[in-house]
Amino acid sequence: MHTLRTAARWLAVCGALGVVLASAAPPAQVHAWSVHHAAMHPTAHRDIAAHADVPRYTSRGSVDVATRTVTMEQHLEWVNSTGVTVTLLPFRLFANLPDFAGQTTIVRARIDGVPVGYRYNPTRSIVEVMLPYPLSQASRVMVSLDYHTTIPAGLGQTKYGAFNDDGTTLSFASAYPLLAMSIGGVWQTADPDTKGDLVNSPIGLYDVTVTIPSTHQLVSTGSVIAVQQTPTTQTVRVVSGLQRDFTFVLTTLPATSATVDGTRVTVYAPTSEENQAATQTLTAATQALRLFNARFGQYPYRELDVVAVDAASFYGVEYPGLILMQDRTVASGKRLESTVVHEVAHQWFYNLVGNDVQSDAWVDESLATYAQVIYRRAYGGEDAAQSELAELQRQYDRLIERELDAPVQQHMRTYTLYTFNVLAYAKGALFYEALRNDIGPDAFDRMLLEYVSSYRYAHADSTSMRDVATTICAFTVDALFATWIHPSLQRRLP
Template sequence: MELSWKTTTPQNAGDRLYGAFNSEAGLMTLASAYPIVAVVRGGQWDIGWPDPKGDFVNSETALYDVTLRVPGDWQAVSTGVVTDRQEAGGAQTLRIVSGPQRDFTLALAQFQVLSAEVEGTRINSYFRAASAAGGQGALDAAGKALSAFNKRYGPYPLRELDVIEIPANTFLGVEYPGMIMIAEGLYGGGPDLELTVAHEVGHQWWYSQVGNDVQLSSWLDEALASYSQIVYQEEYGGAAAAERELNGFRERYQRALASGRDAPAQQANSQFRNNYVLLVYGKAVLFFQALRQQIGDDAFDHFLHDYYATNRYRYVTGADLVMAANQACSCDIQPLYDDWITRAVPLAVP
């Protein structure tokens, strides 16, 4: 299949539009900037218009081989690895290849960059000159998150992980395979940068490797990326910090209960009624804590490792998750799963 297309990014639109497709102040982010083959679900092409809540793109894992011609003085930040670079007449031509990836994302930057090597992965942090401390903080947090999740979930398979500061004011961070984008508002200091980076690095396991329908069951990746914030705190902040993180998710679920907005976390994004964040980033996160309490730390650890190892590059549903958990604990977690994920009944907060 061969296709020609042309696209134009919005200009300086981070305040009002999706900042991951935007040109602004030394940065052009090109998320979802090219046509892809739609996924097939139940024999049908998935060509529906995405709901603006959550992530937009469902895509099957593929190999990418990209030739890119851009001005010579811009950094090309991408999902893949640059294997060849030619420069002529002020332009550079790059060949970028990838292993199996769920998506290919590109950004062009004229930014500062700091890099570190962590357990065989090169982490690059791109940031504005005014954000030096935040750029270093993002690099450190990404390295710590990568190391923690390598241990707790299984190894990150890529040679690179890029972290980019972007002008975005409608969300805090967003994940792509091998690349995360973090809102510039977090680079000024405070703990939110570290935990947002941890969340987005968590998506490298839950979304990028183990995929799920981001429009029909977004809790599958979002709740595990959010649970990764607790895992990160367990590794680096200690028990009290992990408890504080957990409290944030408890508070969201309790808010849903108190305001009559409890509902199943397993819903299409379009079906949530002013409770998407409370349920997907609150109640569903507590499901994993309830599961851990029921089956114990060791079985929970096995579950995460096996779920990752078995389902890399695939699209999972809740049934795959239940199967992995049942195998890990040699028990039946279906009733617990139904209570927390597919029903709306009052539950003891774990």
């Protein structure tokens, strides 16, 4: 995420909007994993077979544009990998958080086809599905949830713009019941702090078939593999690769595309002869993708999409294979290149290599911010890199003057919005420059490649990069991590 420096003023009241229920969908068909090759880069096809037991979401339904409602029948095939026997399955309903101002309602829950009970938490941001029998480690289950989710209209300036109808684009960010994370056998069900990113999830596979009006284009995580058209509708089937979330938008914006190293990059943004916003966005995204393929390892998907939306709370925000950009940033060109570069880097640092975006937000934000320096150094030379670093240093110096310096690593709850933006982004990126100066550019580049290779499709934490750096350098970098990131990263010598 690339946040604004001032807090958005959220409205306190959410609207419960009308819904239209679709007719009953056909029964669940668990799809073959090989269908997901369509969304994966050829060099990553074998990764799917190696992750056969990841959660698999198969959904079918429709979007009613007039009521801004998606109605779905969702089937999750899940293998219990929590390490403990479970008796219920909590699903996150992000739409019901006050910042989203939407509404997800569960209509029916079934386990292996048999109706079961479910209950909401007090904020309705979690629904717990009751299992009819205790489910032991490594057991498999099919969880079916019928639901509908409604997004607000025209609230991009006051609510979360990634979940909104702005008149041109309907954005459905994380708009489905997403199984909560289990860490150490404990379900993580606390409402997220909304200063930064919200979605913690393991890698999964998504197969989504949705009927939408012919007037709109579906843009989403993954790749389209089939379209059936009638005079007024289109039914689109999309499959994802190994990705952490599924987000889609319906848009009437024009598209412009280019291909980089086998990946199709498409930008959806208003454009005209006077305004080259879409072209500039596409250039930044393709240059970033080409560079990061070389520096971090090949982007493992066929597609990357960028869509301009009305939003006040971010310049850009990353979803797997889909970046939402603030339309003002795209139109003005101000901060455009650095924001696009930052969000493209998140495809490696957040999606490919996951981390807890609430307890360890610095892990991906520092790297995505430092990726801006890597980009400047590659395309503009050392002066451009130093200019980017000077701006980050200026932000950090101002924080020091205000006597707010603190460890980079904190839980999202303990930052203020201001300290989060400076510590996790600017100070974290300056730390990576200090580390590069300490271990040398060649070792630093090897470290980044090794980090992505080691934690690909998995979760990294605050100790992960320290451990990779130590392996690469064969000498301790603990002191540097302890000074900049958190004192606990200094290990005692045996």
